Amino acid sequence: xxxxxxxxxxxxxxxxxxxxxxxxxxxxxDLSAKMKAALYxxxxxxxxxxxxxxxxxxxxxxxxLFVEKGRRVRERRVxxxxxxxxxxxxxxxxxxxxxxxxxxxxxxxxxxxxFSDLQTTIFLPLxxxxxxxxxxxLGRKLGKAPFRQGEKDVLRVIAHQMAxxxxxxxxxxxxxxxxxxxxxxxxxxxxxxxxxxxxxxxxIDAKDEYxxxxxxxxxxxxxxxxxxxxxxxxxxxxxxxxxxxxxxxKIIIDVKVINKGATxxxxxxxxxxxxxxxxxxxxxxxxxxxxxxxxxVLHHHERLDGKGYPDSLKEAELSDGVKILALVDxxxxxxxxxxxxxxxxxxxxxxxxxxxxxxxxDTKITNTFFNVLRKELNGEVKEPHIxxxxxxxDMSKVKALSANSDM
Amino acid sequence: xxxxxxxxxxxxxxxxxxxxxLLGKGAKTLIVNFADVQYINTIGVSIFTGMVHKxxxxxxxxxxxxxxxxxxxxxxxxxxxxxxxxxxNEEDALxxxxxxxxxxx
Numbered sequence: 203x204x205x206x207x208x209x210x211x212x213x214x215x216x217x218x219x220x221x222x223x224x225x226x227x228x229x230x231x232d233l234s235a236k237m238k239a240a241l242y243x244x245x246x247x248x249x250x251x252x253x254x255x256x257x258x259x260x261x262x263x264x265x266x267l268f269v270e271k272g273r274r275v276r277e278r279r280v281x282x283x284x285x286x287x288x289x290x291x292x293x294x295x296x297x298x299x300x301x302x303x304x305x306x307x308x309x310x311x312x313x314x315x316x317f318s319d320l321q322t323t324i325f326l327p328l329x330x331x332x333x334x335x336x337x338x339x340l341g342r343k344l345g346k347a348p349f350r351q352g353e354k355d356v357l358r359v360i361a362h363q364m365a366x367x368x369x370x371x372x373x374x375x376x377x378x379x380x381x382x383x384x385x386x387x388x389x390x391x392x393x394x395x396x397x398x399x400x401x402x403x404x405x406i407d408a409k410d411e412y413x414x415x416x417x418x419x420x421x422x423x424x425x426x427x428x429x430x431x432x433x434x435x436x437x438x439x440x441x442x443x444x445x446x447x448x449x450x451x452k453i454i455i456d457v458k459v460i461n462k463g464a465t466x467x468x469x470x471x472x473x474x475x476x477x478x479x480x481x482x483x484x485x486x487x488x489x490x491x492x493x494x495x496x497x498x499v500l501h502h503h504e505r506l507d508g509k510g511y512p513d514s515l516k517e518a519e520l521s522d523g524v525k526i527l528a529l530v531d532x533x534x535x536x537x538x539x540x541x542x543x544x545x546x547x548x549x550x551x552x553x554x555x556x557x558x559x560x561x562x563x564d565t566k567i568t569n570t571f572f573n574v575l576r577k578e579l580n581g582e583v584k585e586p587h588i589x590x591x592x593x594x595x596d597m598s599k600v601k602a603l604s605a606n607s608d609m
Numbered sequence: 610x611x612x613x614x615x616x617x618x619x620x621x622x623x624x625x626x627x628x629x630x631l632l633g634k635g636a637k638t639l640i641v642n643f644a645d646v647q648y649i650n651t652i653g654v655s656i657f658t659g660m661v662h663k664x665x666x667x668x669x670x671x672x673x674x675x676x677x678x679x680x681x682x683x684x685x686x687x688x689x690x691x692x693x694x695x696x697x698n699e700e701d702a703l704x705x706x707x708x709x710x711x712x713x714x
Contacts, residue, residue, distance in 0.1 A: 211686055219651040222617075239619050239652065245657030249687045252664030270657055344658055345688045 216356050219247040223360060227367040236367070238269040242521045244338065244360055245271055246351060252321050252341030257368060258334050260287065265337060269364065270320075272341065283313050290588030293327035296361035298354045300324060324349055326361050338364065405445040406453060410460050416534055419591045423447025423530035426574045426587035427567060431522065441523055448499045448527055451480030463543055475511050478503055494523055502527040505562045517564070525564040529555070529571060532562070548592050551600035556603070557600030576604035613645040616653035625659045628657040639664060640702050644675035654687055661692045670694060672702045 226239040236253055245253045252272035256265040264282030289309035299330070299400070304310040304325055310317065317325070321341040328336045343349070349357070403417040410416070424445040428438045452460060455477055459470045466474065484501035490496075499525040504510035506517040510528070522530075536551035546554070552572070559568045571588075578586040579601055628639055639660070643695055649657075664671040673684070674696045684690045696702040 211682070215651075215683070215686060222651050235619065242619065242622075242652045242655040243650075244655075245658060246651030246653065246687075249658045249689060251658050271655070272662060343688070344692055345662060347688070456625065 213351075216247065217420055218358070219243055220359060220363075224361060227363055233371045234269060237364075238271075240364060240367070241269055241271050241338070242509060244340070247356070248340065248349070248362075249344045250340050250342070251344065254320050254339045255336060255364075256283070257338070259335040259526075260333075263287070269338070283307060290327075290593055293329075293334065293531050293587045295329040295332075296358055296365060298324045298326050298349065298357045298361075300349075324357065326357055328365035328368060330362075330365040333369065335365050335368040335372065344578050346550040399446050400451060406447070406449050409452055410449075411459055415450060416538060417446050419534045420448060420527065420530050422587045422591060423533065423571070424526050426578075427530070427570050428523075429587075430570050430574045430577075436492065440490075440495055441498065441526060443490065443492055444495045444498040444523065444527060445530070447485060447495070448481060448502050448531065449477060450484050450499070451477035451482075454480050465542065477502070479512050482490065494521065498519070498527050502531055504528060506564060507561045510562075520564070522564075522567065525567045532558075533571070534591075547594070547596055547599075549596045549603055552600065552603040572604045575600070580602060610639065611642045611645060615648045615650075616646060616656065617648060617650040618652060621653060621656050625656045625663075628660045628671075629660070629663055632672055632701055634665055634667055636669060638670045638672060638706055640672045640674060640699060642674050643677065643680055646680065649680055649683060654683065654689070657684070657689055658687075663691055665692065672706075674699050674702050 206471075223240055223243045226236060226243055229236055229239070231239070235480065241253055241255050244277050245251065252270075254270035255268045257268040259282065260266050262282065263284060266282040266298045281501060286309075289307065292307060292309075294320040301323060304317075310325070317339060320339045322339040323342050324338075326339040326340065327334060328338065395528060403421070407414050421442045422445070425438055426443045428441045433441070452474075455474055459466065459473055462470065471506040478500050482496050485499055498521070501510075501515060501520060504513065504515045504520055504524060505522070505528070508514050508516040533551055533555055536554060537545045537548055539545045552575075555563060555571070559565055574583070575588050577583050579597075580588040610624060610627060614623065616624075624641075625628055631639060641660075642658045643655075661671055671692070676684070676695060681690070681695070682691075694702070694705070696705065
């Protein structure tokens with residue numbers, strides 16, 4: 203009667219312990235903390251003062267100490283215990299192996315010192331979905347009593363649970379590693395993409411000797427405005443790319459027309475006005491990771507009053523991206539030398555922009571441009587995008603003009 | 610040592626570490642007062658198993674006092690009680706300790 207009562211108590215305690223183990227194994231702690239707590243639960247269940255959990259590394263074919271309790275496995279064993287597939291084949295899956303079971307095992311004989319350090323009496327190989335994932339070495343019980351059959355049954359349940367936890371952790375680590383590799387690959391492809399686009403921009407600008415680096419400046423000014431408008435990072439990147447490529451169609455236009463010093467004839471003007479459509483035709487074949495690049499480029503010569511080209515669109519039909527490119531393209535043209543005229547001083551260009559506000563250029567975009575310029579002049583912007591490209595500034599006039607941006 | 614509340618997570622491992630430090634400094638007797646302990650789970654049992662083991666390695670004595678019945682039953686079932694000296698309270702433990710010291714003299 204007394205024994206039956208004790209057996210029932212033990213059974214209840216084992217069940218409560220398995221619940222504890224389940225909680226530890228599924229907790230949100232990191233794997234090492236989780237496994238250490240699980241090892242404490244296991245050692246508590248059997249009053250075992252020493253134990254260790256090893257994790258198997260299949261590529262290196264070693265069993266490495268992961269967490270332990272009670273006794274330090276000698277330092278020289280930290281690098282791992284070699285464990286060959288033929289040794290693993292001899293293990294009974296998730297079944298406790300006693301010293302007697304292991305006496306004939308070459309693996310155990312070769313590593314006797316490790317198991318002796320831990321005072322091992324039970325070796326529990328952990329298998330999940332047929333894969334060997336690790337092992338638990340349990341030391342002697344406090345009273346040195348052998349493990350009873352019922353306790354070995356409980357150990358089998360524990361082995362399954364621990365093996366699944368380790369297996370899942372391994373899968374998670376593999377997924378995390380793959381994700382990190384993919385991120386790295388994406389980043390490197392992204393860089394190649396950017397470099398290729400920059401190379402195109404250089405090629406575009408090289409065709410027009412007067413507008414060297416025009417595409418870079420347009421892209422940079424456009425970024426300044428888009429950021430000030432609070433655009434998302436990806437959209438800012440998109441307008442930068444659109445800025446770099448907006449004149450890609452000029453590659454097909456006759457270089458003599460582009461660099462002609464005198465006033466253009468009607469057919470030449472018609473020819474040069476084809477470049478937004480050609481740019482669109484080229485870029486629409488590319489699946490950009492950014493939205494609307496080809497449309498920004500197609501309409502960067504449109505005006506609010508409908509007098510632009512190629513489609514004579516009016517204010518309501520123009521997106522903010524188009525309005526930004528239209529403004530910064532024109533501003534850079536004004537502040538650059540052209541074959542038929544010298545560049546305008548920045549203050550004159552700003553006056554011209556102000557004059558064309560509401561007819562050629564959008565009011566909100568123009569005000570934003572002046573606002574950023576003012577902030578850059580006042581040193582309020584960490585990474586200025588406009589000021590570094592402007593030279594021989596008539597500072598007082600520019601400051602005064604940018605300060606009156608809302609007028 | 611006077612642990613408090615629930616001894617059911619790895620936070621209580623400090624008990625094992627403290628006992629190891631005390632034994633390392635030459636303590637011959639460790640007294641654990643369970644008066645304020647409310648709950649002990651398997652992690653707790655593991656910690657006390659470790660303390661028993663360490664005191665045995667150092668040829669020292671581990672005393673448990675103020676044990677509630679529920680905790681005593683757990684330690685009995687797990688076979689720990691055979692390896693510790695149990696007293697009703699700290700005074701009894703200290704009295705016994707002094708008696709043992711005077712007998713040794």
